[in-house]
Amino acid sequence: MDKRLFCFCAGVSTLILWPWLPDWDWWLPLALLGGLCWRARPARACFLFGVLWALCYSHWQLSWLQHPGLFQRSQIIAGTVESVQHRDHGSSRLIVSLKSLDGQVFSPRPRVLLSWYGAAPAPGQGDLIHTVGRLYPPHGLHNPGGFDGARWLLGQGITARGYLSGSLHLQAAPPSRRTLLLEEFRGLTAALPAQRWLLALSFGERGDLQQQDWETLRALGVSHLFAISGLHIGLVAGLGILAGRLAGRRFLAGGLAALLALGYAWLAGFSIPTQRALLMLLLWLALVGWGRFWSGRRILLVTMALLLASSPWLALNQGFWLSVLAVAALLASAGWLGGNSLWRLQLGLTLLLLPLIMLLFGGISWLSLPVNLLLIPLFSLLFIPLLLLACLLLVPFPGLALLLLRLLDALFAPLMEGLQWLSQGLSPWLALSAHSQGALLLAMLVLLAALLPKGRGVAGLALYLLLLQLWPRPSWEVRVLDVGQGLSVLVTQGREALLYDTGNRFPSGFNMADAVILPLLGHLGIDRLEYLVVSHDDSDHSGNRDYLAALLPVAHRRGAWPDGQHCRAGQTEQWGRLRLRVLWPVAPSGHSNNDSCVLHLSDGRLAVLLTGDIEAPAERALLATGQALGAQLLLSPHHGSRSSSTEAFNRAVAPEWVVHTAGYQNRWGFPAAEVVARFERQGVVQLTTGDHGMVHLAADGDRWRLVNPRRPGAWYHRLNAWLNDTKPLE
Known part of the structure; x- marks a missing residue:
């Protein structure tokens, strides 16, 4: 079986x-x-x-x-709000179960992710909405080291995303008992500094946790303690079993365990992690009550099979695999290390989950083991029992509940201050580049294979792959990042880097530095910039310049900086094997498209021309200067706008490759059909970041080699091609 x-x-x-x-x-x-x-x-x-x-x-x-015209125009959306995530600056994200779209009813009912902006309060969970919105396929930015948006969407069962653009007719749902209890809890804890932590542990409401909080939890490897999942459900069930056994009633123990686990899962809103843990627990309790014995492995496999049968896309959900593999690691630790002592189980769990955590989060925490050994008993024996007792007393005895919550606040305040001190003072999080991760994983495989019988062949293969990690890299590389409608280009020589433009930063707080640039630099093992060049002041080019400069050491600031060296035609500089030439502007200001800093980089055989947002007037003026513009790789001016890339300019550059830095299905229609046609007549290979993802080219003698010849990744990264009935691998 x-x-x-x-x-x-x-x-x-x-x-x-x-x-x-x-x-x-x-x-x-x-x-x-x-x-x-x-x-x-x-x-x-x-x-x-x-x-x-x-x-x-x-x-x-x-x-x-595949409904005709689904993504070509705005639609009348009717549906039920399943969940709401409030964000900074008044924006929110709604997960909506569609009832109809322009009157068309679909089966099954699709789930969509909609952005809500404006001063009016966002709809609440359970509300029925009738409004106008625009939908897009479940497409995400695609850059190494960055968040995989397309996979996350499908892993949540979301098959489209969009935004609300018209008037909203709202039919508010009557508040549920959980909502009323949550509001009561919020009211009682409003004056408590630890309110956000108490909400996360009791109701699974983690929206109030700040970015610094998440960084602290990640750095110490204790994020799982504040996500209600298997640990918490198992603990509550254990309390029920203990109470039942003290009463001398076997069936009472099982009933109390199931009841308490169901109650805690209800408080947490029956989130997906609690559903997984609850299903496994109820299955185990049923088997015990039936008098049957199944191994932990079989219970885990039955739970996985039931969950994947109900929703196969759970296989795309990272949280699903984290919880499944955590249980598998616990079972393996109990059998491998022997005994059931906490430190042995935690040691085995840490070692077995190390590769997964490293691959998912790009690093490891060297303090994770001792901190978890301290906090798991503290949470299990003190915090969670007191918190659940306070929740039970909220309605009948609010005064007594408040006393318990104040006690928890008094305990949490010094604890969280101490954890933040550990995180900031000791910096336990070790970020690892992809190269370091690969080398470490292969080294672990060599050691493991050497310990196994007949493992010499596997050890030899792993050692060979480890030696391949030392293979020399290209002399220099260009990565045109997928930052939506904006521009950011990373030029590297080994671990030295030049960043040209920084992508956009939005009022909601979302920005391309955190989403794309910093994860990519970490993926490559780059912790400083030799050059940070900002072409001009438009936010889709300069939005993150100050933020990046505050986080990373920057040796040279060029272009549209208040305190940097402005770009001026004729400036030249040698950077390693590359010669940097500023071709434009003649009189810099950095405040308009035609003042963009035009930068030419060449090693004497290959060249790339970075053009910012210059348009036809600047192109003609640049040609009139008589400077050599030739480059095998061209970043199309102004994202491929019809106001740029004139025939004369294209002939002067004579590129073999051109990259259009245009967002997926952007509202301006970049790159313009006329521009694409001009380059086609010239026989130039064209790539668009919105469709292709990050474009990565490596210097290979006197030609550019495209490292990723098609949009990388699995099928869910190429749904647009599937919708347009193109060939499977195109």
Whole structure:
């Protein structure tokens, strides 16, 4: 049974790796193959049935995206608000279950993520809305080291995103009992400094936690303590079992455990992590009550199979794998290290989850083990029991509940101050580049294989791959980042870097520095910039200049800086093997498109021309100066606007490659059809960051080599091609 369950889960999980979404017609051969294999190879049949179910489910959920005109115009949206995430500056994000779209009803009901702006309060959970909005496919920015938005959306069951643009008709839902209890809790704790932590631990409401709070939790490896999941549900169930056994009633123990776990999951809003933990717990309690024994491995596999059968896209959810692998690591630790002592289990959990945490979060915390050994008993034996008792007393005895909450506040205040001191004073978080992560993982594989019987072959392969990590890199590389509608280009020589423009920063607080640039620099192991060049003052180019300069050492500031060296035609500088030439402007101001800093970088054989937002007048004036403009790689001026990239300018540059830095389905229609046609007539290879993701080119002698010839990643990164009926791998 275990083997069949495992194979079914593995079959569903293959959707993480599919390079494209197979056609719907594949269901028939998969079903026939599974049927033929059932008697002789039932495990193989379960694997095929898992693949079949993932395929059918994906087409079923995505079928509504092929509705004609869905993404070409605004739509009348009617639906129910499932959840609300409040953000800074009055904006909010709503997850909405669509009832209809322009009167068209879809089955199943799609889930969409909508942005809400404005001074009016956002709709609440459970409200029925009728409004005008614009939808887009579940597309995300794609850059190494950055957040995978497309995968996150589908992992949450969200198949489109958009924003509300018209008047809102709202039918407010009557407040639920949980909502009333939450408001009562907020009112009682309004004056307590630790309110945000108490809300996170009791109701799973983590929206009030600040960026510094999350950085502290990540640095110490204790984020899981403030996300209600298996640890908390198991603890509450354990209290119920203990109470039942003290009363001498076996069935009472199981009933109390289930009741308390259900109550805590209800408080947390039945979030996905609590659902997983609750299902596993109820399954175990049912088996105990039935008098049957299943191993922890089988309970885990049954839980996984049930969850993936109900929603195969959970395989795209990082939280799902973190919780599943955490349970698997606990089971392995208990068997591997022997005994059930806390320090042994925590040691095994830390070691076994180390590779996953490193890959997901780009680093490790060297303080994680001792801090968890201290905090897990503290949370288990003191904080959570007191907090749940306070929640039970909220309605019948609010005064007594307030006393308990004040006691918890008095305990939390010094604790969190101490954790912040540890985080800031000792800097326990070790950020690792992709190169370092690969080397460390392979080194661990070598050691593990050496300890296993007949593991010499695996150890030899891992050692060979480890040596490949030392293979020399290209002399210099250019990465045109996918920053939506904006510009940011990273030029590197080894670990030395020049950043040209910084992408946008939005009133909501979202910015391309945190979302794209800093994760990429960390991924590459770059912790300083030799040059930070800002072409001009437009926010989609300069929005993060001050923020980046405050976080990173910058040796030279060029261009549109209040305190930097302005760009002026004729400036030259040698940077390693590259010669930097400023070609424009003649009289710098940095306040307009045609004042953009035009930068030419060359090693004598290859060159790249960075043009900012210059338009036709600046292009003509630049040609009139008589400077050499030739470059094999060109960043199309002004994102490919029709006001730029004149025929004469294109001929003077004579590029082999041109990159249009245009956002996906941007409202200006960049790159303009006329511009694309001009470069096509010239025989130039064209790439657009919004469609391709980050464009990465490496110097290879006297030519550029495209490192990522197509949009990287799995099928969910290329849904636009699927919607447009293009070939699977295009």
